[in-house]
Amino acid sequence: MGAGPSDPALVPVIRSWAGCHSTGEDQQTVENHTIAVVGGTGPQGKGLALRFARAGHRVVVGSRSAGRAEDAAALIRARAGTTVDVRGLDNRTAVAAADIVLLAVPWDGHGELVTDLAPDLDGKLVISCVNPLGFDRRGPYGLAVEEGSAAEQAQRLVPDAVVVGAFHHLSAVALWEEDGLLDHEDVLVCGDERAAKDRVADLAATVTGRPGIDAGALRNARQLEPLTAVLIGINRHYKTRSGVAISGIPA
């Protein structure tokens, strides 16, 4: 609690790290981020927090309750099987401590939450993996969103953040339970600023072993978010954990 950007333990550092594939070099120097996972007590957030922490990033799990956030952080530390830097804080403090914020919250209440956090999200790289989905007797489906997508809603509510959509399609179960890279899947990354997309593409490599794929402008979140409904339907039909891979991308 009370940790902020001035906390030296939370300031991002530059170090040599060999887990990033963006230029094809064997060893690269990339930023080691402090990543706040808002909604980090949910399955998708917890799974991604685990992966980011294992890759050497500092992770701050955020929740409405600092206590539940710290409980999730403890689970992640226990699951990681190695020393990782994961702590739990209330959402606002978590966001303030981070240079990258992952929004991994339910669609229900998304607008209010982002509005509440807006002052702290300002100026930051915000990654949205939020999926506005409904479920009825015919299965899961994409909900109509006034702004087009959850990512675009976040961008509208925090115009001075840089919002990128990514990590919508990875299975929470696979993120948490599998030990290896999810190298049979791709992370599709959409956004309107190249540098931000490149950072997120590099971050995706910590999960899949290859950079995330540039999936165009932020408005393409209108396609990426509800595609999750199709995958959930496929999971139910085939009793599997499906994922998306894009063929034809040069290595």
Next chain:
Amino acid sequence: MGAGPSDPALVPVIRSWAGCHSTGEDQQTVENHTIAVVGGTGPQGKGLALRFARAGHRVVVGSRSAGRAEDAAALIRARAGTTVDVRGLDNRTAVAAADIVLLAVPWDGHGELVTDLAPDLDGKLVISCVNPLGFDRRGPYGLAVEEGSAAEQAQRLVPDAVVVGAFHHLSAVALWEEDGLLDHEDVLVCGDERAAKDRVADLAATVTGRPGIDAGALRNARQLEPLTAVLIGINRHYKTRSGVAISGIPA
């Protein structure tokens, strides 16, 4: 010209054919279809017509002009490199001759075309691979469609047809130029009738070497159609021919 369902040369027959993977048997008896490809002079339609013909189906290329349809059919026969049953007819006659109709037309004019053909589409299996896309300075994007998707529009206009959405994402260039199966890609199949989806999934196996994937209800065409915009953007960005594969599907 004038060929109709009563033309014995166009009546579908049952024969043994080993190109279908739906039950895992080595040899299966599947229907050999007569498939009309409306818009068969365009790149996607021509490519799929070639693949269906190579797999032993009778193919009727449809176009507004019977002459252009026959020109395309001649190109397909020449490209096939083997004896195939492909002819070209005006759209209405092509549809009347077929038990399966593939709509491979541009979105512009789709409603009028389907309305014109409705009497002949009645009662048939209609596959839509139509992508309602727009293009602006930020790239390709999915257009808003009153019915939700082109496939749903076709279903509304021809309520007594069974409309299935499929084949949206295959590269027209790969369909035409590559000789082998597109086995690095999946065909996602959406529809509201299981038997129809199964037939289309089998048909997809003639293109990719494995059955198409059940992607849920017809309304999921709202996701499949504009996903093509994302793939076109990826093609431009990476200078490639991208495709979609779904990981985690049991063989």
